[in-house]
Amino acid sequence: MFLTGKTALVTGSTSGIGLAIARALAGKGANIVLNGFGDAAEIEKTRGALEAASGGKALYSAADLTRADAIEAMMGEAAEAFGGVDILVNNAGTQHVAPVDQFPVEKWDLIVALNLTAAFHTTRLALPHMKAKGWGRIVNTASAHSLVASPNKAPYVATKHGIAGFTKAVALETAQAGVTVNCISPGYVWTPLVENQIPDTMQARGLTREQVMNDVLLAAQPTKQFVTVDQVAALALFLCRDEAASITGANLSMDGGWTAA
Numbered sequence: 001m002f003l004t005g006k007t008a009l010v011t012g013s014t015s016g017i018g019l020a021i022a023r024a025l026a027g028k029g030a031n032i033v034l035n036g037f038g039d040a041a042e043i044e045k046t047r048g049a050l051e052a053a054s055g056g057k058a059l060y061s062a063a064d065l066t067r068a069d070a071i072e073a074m075m076g077e078a079a080e081a082f083g084g085v086d087i088l089v090n091n092a093g094t095q096h097v098a099p100v101d102q103f104p105v106e107k108w109d110l111i112v113a114l115n116l117t118a119a120f121h122t123t124r125l126a127l128p129h130m131k132a133k134g135w136g137r138i139v140n141t142a143s144a145h146s147l148v149a150s151p152n153k154a155p156y157v158a159t160k161h162g163i164a165g166f167t168k169a170v171a172l173e174t175a176q177a178g179v180t181v182n183c184i185s186p187g188y189v190w191t192p193l194v195e196n197q198i199p200d201t202m203q204a205r206g207l208t209r210e211q212v213m214n215d216v217l218l219a220a221q222p223t224k225q226f227v228t229v230d231q232v233a234a235l236a237l238f239l240c241r242d243e244a245a246s247i248t249g250a251n252l253s254m255d256g257g258w259t260a261a
């Protein structure tokens with residue numbers, strides 16, 4: 001298994017896209033640092049399953065990524081357990097839907113902290129080990145909203161454009177260090193994050209659940225299909241292969257044609 005002996009930290013991996021990426025990486029032998037919120041028994045079950053799949057170790061960190069001190073503690077635990085992080089997947093993210101002039105200030109602060117600032121902290125703390133080893137992979141989960149906007153999602157769009165810029169800057173800094181840095185920009189993927197924004201969008205736009213699904217979400221996606229978490233995970237896994245060594249600084253769309261329009 002080509003990732004045996006390597007360690008992957010996947011933020012926000014107790015659910016959705018992050019969980020699928022953690023499973024894909026564990027399936028190729030990587031030790032996993034699992035992170036995110038959720039039911040303790042469920043998480044322990046997931047941790048055990050990842051360990052069984054990888055033949056290595058899986059560690060869970062409950063770090064709240066909106067806090068720099070919690071991120072530092074998580075990275076310290078990973079270094080202590082595994083010597084450092086070889087593959088960093090900055091995936092945790094959140095959404096809130098409201099017009100900008102009614103956007104709750106604390107929601108803006110939360111979205112910026114989780115969707116953007118957390119990746120700065122994990123990246124700055126993971127890079128010294130990657131540079132020392134001469135090998136590393138950083139994969140950021142951006143979004144089609146790193147390239148185009150939608151109304152009522154100002155902080156989400158701002159942070160996703162931000163993470164795409166951050167990806168490019170770090171890729172240039174690490175281009176000769178054996179480290180690649182890329183982001184994946186999915187369209188609508190069927191996960192709790194999408195499901196949970198349906199009620200707010202219904203309210204903000206005065207639509208029914210079906211209208212939100214078909215006229216708002218899939219309206220943007222020419223394939224009229226949700227992206228699957230396994231499709232995103234397969235691309236993340238490919239980026240970890242040696243064959244992907246020349247892919248760096250890229251913003252890879254997986255959006256059913258959304259941003260081609």
Ligand code: NAD
Pocket residue numbers: 011012013014015016017018035036037038063064065066091092093094114141142143144185186187188189190191192193194
């Ligand atoms: P999700 O809600 O299923 O998962 C989010 C994960 O982040 C969970 O594990 C959750 O516990 C964790 N999390 C939330 N707050 C946290 C915090 N403060 N500290 C640590 N972990 C925290 O969402 P998802 O759809 O899988 O989204 C994952 C990423 O993909 C996000 O960055 C999201 O913006 C992006 N994305 C999602 C879609 C989509 O359609 N679902 C599309 C494009 C991009």
